[in-house]
Amino acid sequence: MKKYINAIVIILGVILIDQLSKLFIQRSMELGDSIKVIEDLFYITSHRNSGAAWGMLEGQMIFFYIMTVIVLGLLVYLFMYEAHSRLMQYGIALIIGGAIGNFIDRVLYQHVIDFIDVYIGTYDFPIFNVADSALTIGVILLFIHMMKDFISDKKEQKMK
Numbered sequence: 628m629k630k631y632i633n634a635i636v637i638i639l640g641v642i643l644i645d646q647l648s649k650l651f652i653q654r655s656m657e658l659g660d661s662i663k664v665i666e667d668l669f670y671i672t673s674h675r676n677s678g679a680a681w682g683m684l685e686g687q688m689i690f691f692y693i694m695t696v697i698v699l700g701l702l703v704y705l706f707m708y709e710a711h712s713r714l715m716q717y718g719i720a721l722i723i724g725g726a727i728g729n730f731i732d733r734v735l736y737q738h739v740i741d742f743i744d745v746y747i748g749t750y751d752f753p754i755f756n757v758a759d760s761a762l763t764i765g766v767i768l769l770f771i772h773m774m775k776d777f778i779s780d781k782k783e784q785k786m787k
């Protein structure tokens with residue numbers, strides 16, 4: 628039962644922070660406005676994206692609705708029947724929160740509000756948001772969990 632409470636707190640927390648940050652950007656910045664936070668590294672730039680990462684599948688809202696519902700269904704199943712480690716539970720909760728955060732934008736505005744603008748060297752990484760960050764961190768946690776599983780399986784095989 629505790630794992631559900633932790634997950635619900637994480638999911639609601641991600642959605643709240645994501646939606647509040649997007650609301651702030653909508654209310655206090657014009658589209659295209661950019662505020663320097665750290666010179667040549669980190670800017671807050673008001674941006675909209677009607678696609679997925681890197682603007683893929685621009686405007687394909689029906690695809691995004693279907694994809695997100697499938698992703699969410701899969702993740703809930705995984706969480707209920709396969710998530711035994713906290714790492715996996717937290718990873719899945721972060722991805723669910725991020726997916727819902729962007730889903731709310733897509734349903735309300737048919738685009739996603741982005742504002743985190745970072746430069747890696749001279750490369751201007753695609754502008755993203757809190758939901759994307761939660762999604763990406765969740766994906767990384769799941770990946771670490773899978774690697775740990777893989778390594779421990781290898782060790783067990785060696786001991787046999």
Ligand SMILES: CCC[C@@H]1OC(=O)[C@@H](C)C[C@H](C)CCCCC(=O)CCC[C@@H](CC)/C=C\C=C(/COC)CC[C@@H](O)[C@@H](O)C[C@H](O)CNC1=O
Nearest residue numbers: 676679680681682691726729739753754755759762763766
């Ligand atoms: C992060 C997933 C993207 C997010 O997927 C979602 O919503 C999910 C729930 C539903 C999609 C309909 C389906 C996922 C497609 C897979 C995908 O896209 C593979 C991506 C890999 C990823 C590693 C996991 C890299 C990183 C991306 C970026 C940096 O993220 C920190 C760039 C973000 C900017 O392009 C920004 O404009 C994007 C905009 O905010 C809309 N966001 C989405 O579509």
